[in-house]
Amino acid sequence: MxxxxxxxxxxxxxxxxxxxxxxxxxxxxLGAAHQAGSVGxxxxxxxxxxxxxxxxxxxxxLFEVENxxxxxxxxxxxxxxxxxxxxxxxxxxxxxxxxTCDRMRKxxxxxxxxxxxxxxxxxxxxxxxxxxxxxRAEGVGVGWVSILNYDALRKxxxxxxxxxxxxxxxxxxxxxxxxxxxLEEIHWEDRLDxxxxxxxxxWGKEFC
Amino acid sequence: MxxxxxxxxxxxxxxxxxxxxxxxxxxxxLGAAHQAGSVGxxxxxxxxxxxxxxxxxxxxxLFEVENxxxxxxxxxxxxxxxxxxxxxxxxxxxxxxxxTCDRMRKxxxxxxxxxxxxxxxxxxxxxxxxxxxxxRAEGVGVGWVSILNYDALRKxxxxxxxxxxxxxxxxxxxxxxxxxxxLEEIHWEDRLDxxxxxxxxxWGKEFC
Numbered sequence: 001m002x003x004x005x006x007x008x009x010x011x012x013x014x015x016x017x018x019x020x021x022x023x024x025x026x027x028x029x030l031g032a033a034h035q036a037g038s039v040g041x042x043x044x045x046x047x048x049x050x051x052x053x054x055x056x057x058x059x060x061x062l063f064e065v066e067n068x069x070x071x072x073x074x075x076x077x078x079x080x081x082x083x084x085x086x087x088x089x090x091x092x093x094x095x096x097x098x099x100t101c102d103r104m105r106k107x108x109x110x111x112x113x114x115x116x117x118x119x120x121x122x123x124x125x126x127x128x129x130x131x132x133x134x135x136r137a138e139g140v141g142v143g144w145v146s147i148l149n150y151d152a153l154r155k156x157x158x159x160x161x162x163x164x165x166x167x168x169x170x171x172x173x174x175x176x177x178x179x180x181x182x183l184e185e186i187h188w189e190d191r192l193d194x195x196x197x198x199x200x201x202x203w204g205k206e207f208c
Numbered sequence: 209m210x211x212x213x214x215x216x217x218x219x220x221x222x223x224x225x226x227x228x229x230x231x232x233x234x235x236x237x238l239g240a241a242h243q244a245g246s247v248g249x250x251x252x253x254x255x256x257x258x259x260x261x262x263x264x265x266x267x268x269x270l271f272e273v274e275n276x277x278x279x280x281x282x283x284x285x286x287x288x289x290x291x292x293x294x295x296x297x298x299x300x301x302x303x304x305x306x307x308t309c310d311r312m313r314k315x316x317x318x319x320x321x322x323x324x325x326x327x328x329x330x331x332x333x334x335x336x337x338x339x340x341x342x343x344r345a346e347g348v349g350v351g352w353v354s355i356l357n358y359d360a361l362r363k364x365x366x367x368x369x370x371x372x373x374x375x376x377x378x379x380x381x382x383x384x385x386x387x388x389x390x391l392e393e394i395h396w397e398d399r400l401d402x403x404x405x406x407x408x409x410x411w412g413k414e415f416c
Binding site for chain 2: 001002003004006007008010011012027028030031032034035036037039040041042043045046047048049050051052055066069070073082087100106109111112113114115116118119121122125126128129130132133134137144146147148149150157158159160163166167181183184188189191192194197198199200201202203204207
């Protein structure tokens, strides 16, 4: 699949078919993630493939708790709309993947990381975007579950203290890839005009 | 360009030709960045196109100060090797781009962001990876300069307090795209074996 087409057709997926992802396809997707650049060639990422249903049931509970709290931010029609949204596919997806960042890999000093210590996390996010695009090109959907207590998630997955869980992803063949992101389609938020986001030389100076 | 080829051929570029990037190409690249997913469709990014040479000279000074500090982490042959590395292309590249994250956009509460507040930064990094890949597909090189005091950078570019500068990128047509990342080529660090980075169900449980 062509790069720009993949970028424009990538979606955050919540509704999955149950058929598993063949190992070869999964390794191709993770291989693409592993090709991301990283500060000082640190490659701080790991991929925990969570298939076990008993673990996923507990993670689904974590989601329910956090989502109940989150829904308290809304009132009236907006609350109804929020509560109607499907915001995860933890149990339906054939696979979940937790992507982590090892804050001490190749450390304590890593080339290029002394000024901005979080560049290892930034590298991990670049790897996740590679994973997301590679999945799309293979017809596989990815949904990032951000409504979770990540400290509780860390304990469930027995992740050590120096390792940060960055993303919890639901992965599988989707029921569909929508034309637009759902939140755009339902006008939860509108897409910003690209030109309004570009400045010249300094913050706020109009781009022309 | 095909997605996987683009992912495998993307490089962190330090040596640039001086010819400018046509506006149409630049907007195509930024358009791809703007297509990244973002928590709650927050689209927290801005792109400051830094062309002004007087500003870039000051940013180059920031790099020199931080790089002198960073080189104190090395000794002997490793120090010589470190000091021989070209780690930025601030002045040679025809354009620099500062990518920022507006921590308050669409806020204070953003759908999906109440549990992990840094998901806006994660979204911005996904956007940067899109930018990097889109540039590669257009034959344009990108180099991320992480050796900078980002607070000083913020002041130089007059970026408000609630906006985080996430990346400072040098952008232009490269002298070459190397076969391998430079740090891999010179064995500064070796590429990790992908399979060793994959676990099953919980941290540390071997993937087979």
